[in-house]
Amino acid sequence: MTPARGGRAVARQLIRLLPPGFRTEFGSEIEAVFRDRWAEPRGPLGGLRHRLALVGDLCLTIAREHRAETRIGARSMQNLWLDLKHTVRWLARSPGFAVAALLTLALGIGATTAMFSLVDGVLLRPLPFAEPDRLAFITREGDVSLPDGEDWRARSKTFQSIGLLARAWKFDLTGLGEPEPVTAHAVEPGFFDVLGVKPTRGRLFGASENQASGAHLIVITEGFWARRFNRDPTAIGRTLTLSGNPATIIGVLPPEADFLADGVIGFVPISVELPWAPANRGTNNLDAIGRIRPGLPFAQARAELTAISRQLSTELPETNRGKIVDPMPMTEYLVGRVSASLWLVLASVATLLAIAAVNLAGLLLARAAARQPELALRTALGADRGRLIAQLVTEGVAIAFAGGILGIMAALVTHRLLLSALPDAVPRTAGLAIRWPVILFGAGASMLVGLLCGLIPAWQVSRAGPAGALGGKGSAGASRQRGLRTIVAVEVALAMALLVGAGLLAKSFRRLWSEPLGFEPSGVLMAELVLPESRYNTRLPQTQAFTRIIDRLKTVPGVREASFVTTGPLNARGGIGTKILFDGRPDIGPDQRTGARIRFTYGDYFATLRIPVTNGRALGARDDDRTPAVAVINATFAKAFFAGRDPIGQRIALKSWDDDTKTDFWATIVGVAGDIKGTSLAEGDEPAVYIPYVQRKIWWERFGVLGLRTEGDPAAMTAALKEAVWSVDPLLTIDGIQALGARRSAAAGRERFLAVVIGLFAILSLALVVQGLWSIVACAVESRRREFGVRMALGARPGSVVALALRQAALPTGVGAVAGVALALAVTRLLRGMLFQVSPTDPGILAAAGVALPLIALAAAAVPAWRATRIDPLTAIRAE
Amino acid sequence: MQTKLPLSPQVFHILLSLAPGEGHGYGIILDVEQATDGSIRLGPGTLYSALKRLLADGLVEESTGRRPKDDDERRRYYRLSTAGRRLLGAETTRLAKAVGAARRAGVLKPGAA
Numbered sequence: 001m002t003p004a005r006g007g008r009a010v011a012r013q014l015i016r017l018l019p020p021g022f023r024t025e026f027g028s029e030i031e032a033v034f035r036d037r038w039a040e041p042r043g044p045l046g047g048l049r050h051r052l053a054l055v056g057d058l059c060l061t062i063a064r065e066h067r068a069e070t071r072i073g074a075r076s077m078q079n080l081w082l083d084l085k086h087t088v089r090w091l092a093r094s095p096g097f098a099v100a101a102l103l104t105l106a107l108g109i110g111a112t113t114a115m116f117s118l119v120d121g122v123l124l125r126p127l128p129f130a131e132p133d134r135l136a137f138i139t140r141e142g143d144v145s146l147p148d149g150e151d152w153r154a155r156s157k158t159f160q161s162i163g164l165l166a167r168a169w170k171f172d173l174t175g176l177g178e179p180e181p182v183t184a185h186a187v188e189p190g191f192f193d194v195l196g197v198k199p200t201r202g203r204l205f206g207a208s209e210n211q212a213s214g215a216h217l218i219v220i221t222e223g224f225w226a227r228r229f230n231r232d233p234t235a236i237g238r239t240l241t242l243s244g245n246p247a248t249i250i251g252v253l254p255p256e257a258d259f260l261a262d263g264v265i266g267f268v269p270i271s272v273e274l275p276w277a278p279a280n281r282g283t284n285n286l287d288a289i290g291r292i293r294p295g296l297p298f299a300q301a302r303a304e305l306t307a308i309s310r311q312l313s314t315e316l317p318e319t320n321r322g323k324i325v326d327p328m329p330m331t332e333y334l335v336g337r338v339s340a341s342l343w344l345v346l347a348s349v350a351t352l353l354a355i356a357a358v359n360l361a362g363l364l365l366a367r368a369a370a371r372q373p374e375l376a377l378r379t380a381l382g383a384d385r386g387r388l389i390a391q392l393v394t395e396g397v398a399i400a401f402a403g404g405i406l407g408i409m410a411a412l413v414t415h416r417l418l419l420s421a422l423p424d425a426v427p428r429t430a431g432l433a434i435r436w437p438v439i440l441f442g443a444g445a446s447m448l449v450g451l452l453c454g455l456i457p458a459w460q461v462s463r464a465g466p467a468g469a470l471g472g473k474g475s476a477g478a479s480r481q482r483g484l485r486t487i488v489a490v491e492v493a494l495a496m497a498l499l500v501g502a503g504l505l506a507k508s509f510r511r512l513w514s515e516p517l518g519f520e521p522s523g524v525l526m527a528e529l530v531l532p533e534s535r536y537n538t539r540l541p542q543t544q545a546f547t548r549i550i551d552r553l554k555t556v557p558g559v560r561e562a563s564f565v566t567t568g569p570l571n572a573r574g575g576i577g578t579k580i581l582f583d584g585r586p587d588i589g590p591d592q593r594t595g596a597r598i599r600f601t602y603g604d605y606f607a608t609l610r611i612p613v614t615n616g617r618a619l620g621a622r623d624d625d626r627t628p629a630v631a632v633i634n635a636t637f638a639k640a641f642f643a644g645r646d647p648i649g650q651r652i653a654l655k656s657w658d659d660d661t662k663t664d665f666w667a668t669i670v671g672v673a674g675d676i677k678g679t680s681l682a683e684g685d686e687p688a689v690y691i692p693y694v695q696r697k698i699w700w701e702r703f704g705v706l707g708l709r710t711e712g713d714p715a716a717m718t719a720a721l722k723e724a725v726w727s728v729d730p731l732l733t734i735d736g737i738q739a740l741g742a743r744r745s746a747a748a749g750r751e752r753f754l755a756v757v758i759g760l761f762a763i764l765s766l767a768l769v770v771q772g773l774w775s776i777v778a779c780a781v782e783s784r785r786r787e788f789g790v791r792m793a794l795g796a797r798p799g800s801v802v803a804l805a806l807r808q809a810a811l812p813t814g815v816g817a818v819a820g821v822a823l824a825l826a827v828t829r830l831l832r833g834m835l836f837q838v839s840p841t842d843p844g845i846l847a848a849a850g851v852a853l854p855l856i857a858l859a860a861a862a863v864p865a866w867r868a869t870r871i872d873p874l875t876a877i878r879a880e
Numbered sequence: 881m882q883t884k885l886p887l888s889p890q891v892f893h894i895l896l897s898l899a900p901g902e903g904h905g906y907g908i909i910l911d912v913e914q915a916t917d918g919s920i921r922l923g924p925g926t927l928y929s930a931l932k933r934l935l936a937d938g939l940v941e942e943s944t945g946r947r948p949k950d951d952d953e954r955r956r957y958y959r960l961s962t963a964g965r966r967l968l969g970a971e972t973t974r975l976a977k978a979v980g981a982a983r984r985a986g987v988l989k990p991g992a993a
Contacts, residue, residue, distance in 0.1 A: 022929075029928060032905075032955070033909065037906070054923055061926060064929055
């Protein structure tokens with residue numbers, strides 16, 4: 001159906017509900033204007049809002065004109081009051097129905113409102129900066145250097161300011177109670193200009209203070225100021241010890257300055273803290289943000305900076321080959337990864353709400369049928385059809401509003417709970433509060449549901465006409481049955497789409513979860529350690545610290561294996577990487593893809609994680625700084641660079657990785673280890689080289705991960721791990737203590753969350769469908785009691801009677817199922833980016849849902865159908 | 881007559897839109913939306929509810945005059961009656977007085993708006 005035709009159909013049906021006088025006078029005019037307005041081109045979201053407003057306007061006009069027809073306001077208020085009282089009394093008479101209806105709606109509206117609060121807070125809420133549309137995130141994952149930024153600033157005409165940062169740089173905070181591992185953004189002063197943030201107290205640092213030999217300074221965040229200084233104004237001017245250096249606090253920045261939500265304690269001048277960075281073009285671990293000049297389109301700035309980085313790539317191939325940046329709108333960078341998921345969950349929960357509303361409309365319709373005699377009587381006594389319609393609408397709206405209030409309250413109460421249930425990867429949830437648009441949304445959703453619930457029965461009554469209302473068994477009965485059947489078909493179709501979506505996501509999660517990891521996560525505890533640069537700036541103390549800690553941990557009872565590695569598994573950042581040279585092959589330029597991840601280990605890392613060594617031997621205690629340098633490569637490396645040949649005994653080098661002379665670090669391959677999931681569950685391993693930590697030549701490698709394979713619950717070894725570390729150096733800070741199993745769970749967090757949440761919605765929608773079918777069949781059986789009774793009396797087989805009763809349900813279920821599969825095929829395409837090794841049109845899932853849903857629905861409907869066989873013919877006939 | 885001063889903003893703008901000459905429903909909606917920078921968006925139902933009352937009160941009358949050749953035959957055109965024009969004038973005077981008072985009270989800077 002084209003939008004224009006859809007609009008006309010909606011308008012026609014609604015206009016029928018207008019009071020006759022007004023309708024005759026203005027109906028066709030309203031329809032024409034409605035059509036013109038409906039067809040106005042607007043964006044997808046704006047268009048939806050525009051059209052909803054049009055429908056809302058007509059609904060309000062229906063109410064207004066009916067009220068006007070019954071004359072004076074006081075009278076209509078009185079009527080409304082009567083209708084409300086009538087509704088309450090009626091609900092009180094059937095408390096079971098009332099509670100079920102209210103809870104269903106409260107659940108639907110509450111869940112939809114809660115999800116919208118997330119969409120609003122994470123996706124729609126503007127960034128807390130001036131003109132956030134002009135902000136760009138230039139890099140992705142720390143891949144440029146300070147000199148690159150200098151060149152961009154010199155050449156760009158579209159960017160007003162650009163600021164580079166070393167994101168969440170690690171420091172040890174000592175001298176303020178317990179030593180604590182903290183992070184701070186090491187930034188250029190331009191960073192503050194880009195965001196336009198102002199200190200709430202004190203000042204920021206300027207270019208003159210961002211010098212390699214400058215004094216250590218820090219602008220702290222408000223959170224840290226509150227946590228550590230209890231908002232004491234005299235904190236400014238005091239000194240923090242950051243990784244052994246005294247840094248003066250010069251100011252306090254508001255919370256939005258940490259818009260990346262890294263939990264940093266503050267901002268430090270990058271050239272002071274990373275003195276090597278200004279002159280080092282090849283380091284490439286910085287990020288960059290920028291503010292575009294006013295009035296320029298984003299695409300232009302994006303294209304310009306990409307072109308500049310391309311120029312640099314040609315001019316400076318040694319360091320910049322392939323270093324092409326692609327600036328992205330800041331909001332998109334922050335929330336782009338989750339926006340599809342959040343919209344998906346909102347759409348699913350709205351579908352569930354639609355099913356609940358349609359279901360309730362069906363119940364009200366059935367009730368309206370049951371009240372046929374009452375309505376007929378009232379008509380006979382002079383109530384006009386408008387009053388009846390008004391009453392039915394009042395009932396729907398009243399129930400929906402009561403449910404809506406309950407639902408919105410539930411959403412408010414469970415808000416914190418919802419936030420804590422989200423996977424960690426969802427950004428911008430810190431301090432997320434429910435804003436008034438969310439409440440409005442909830443109220444709007446309730447209104448819509450109420451009108452839907454009220455208007456569907458009212459529409460039926462208006463179709464039936466007075467004869468139907470009086471006749472009770474005539475055309476009204478048939479029309480009502482048709483209405484119920486449509487409702488069931490719609491419910492089944494919507495539920496089918498949800499079920500297919502849930503099935504796909506569940507299958508995707510199962511695939512992801514059963515991906516071979518290449519290591520055994522259970523029983524392993526991991527912890528991150530960074531040795532402070534001030535005391536560990538040379539190789540020897542670094543080696544001593546880590547080897548002593550590991551040797552000590554090996555003696556702890558309950559520890560089977562202990563080892564050290566610079567980058568553990570499932571680390572999204574990937575770890576250290578470098579270019580590899582091969583003995584006997586020419587070094588073929590910087591763009592030759594011969595890069596690899598370097599993982600330095602101490603202790604038997606392969607045994608700790610149970611990574612199989614398939615060829616040759618593992619690294620061990622015998623490889624120390626007096627024996628020749630050795631390396632173990634992973635299977636991907638072997639396949640990529642030694643295809644078909646035995647790599648054992650071959651020599652490779654890490655390019656320019658000897659500290660003093662910048663010569664290459666040569667090592668002999670002694671083994672091949674299996675691949676592991678290095679960065680995520682979905683991606684395979686990159687080429688990787690394992691090298692004994694004690695044999696390294698570089699000085700800057702002073703961080704890493706401790707791994708323990710324990711006998712019992714790994715979490716129980718936390719205290720022992722801390723004790724072992726602190727027995728070597730009591731000032732060391734330990735971060736990220738976590739069982740490897742928990743890390744694996746977190747890595748599948750989004751997929752698990754979606755599978756569980758959408759699965760839950762699908763189950764709820766199934767329950768609603770079952771309930772809906774149950775009532776329609778029960779209703780059909782009830783209205784044909786006499787016929788069934790006679791059939792039974794004449795000796796019909798129970799099976800054939802059940803089949804007859806079921807036919808009521810079978811047709812709409814079938815139609816709904818087919819429509820639902822078509823709907824699912826149309827919408828699951830949107831899931832493509834979220835599915836792991838599952839096609840959005842996975843035939844297994846489609847077939848399973850397509851068969852299971854109708855079967856479950858019909859099985860549920862069979863219960864009331866079976867009751868048809870129990871009708872006593874005598875009572876049935878006598879009752880007439 | 882039920883329509884009294886002060887006029888509701890919607891009624892005021894509907895009358896205002898008909899002040900230069902005759903107009904039809906869709907045109908009124910677009911006029912009002914433009915004149916108020918989109919802050920008043922009349923739905924078709926609301927518009928015709930209001931027109932019904934204005935017609936009943938004799939403030940607006942249906943126009944049978946000339947209309948553009950290529951226009952939709954079924955479209956109905958409306959124009960201000962003398963009473964309607966007088967009421968619109970009275971409302972505008974009332975608003976102007978209010979603005980004057982606000983300006984004297986220093987709420988509105990001279991020259992603004």
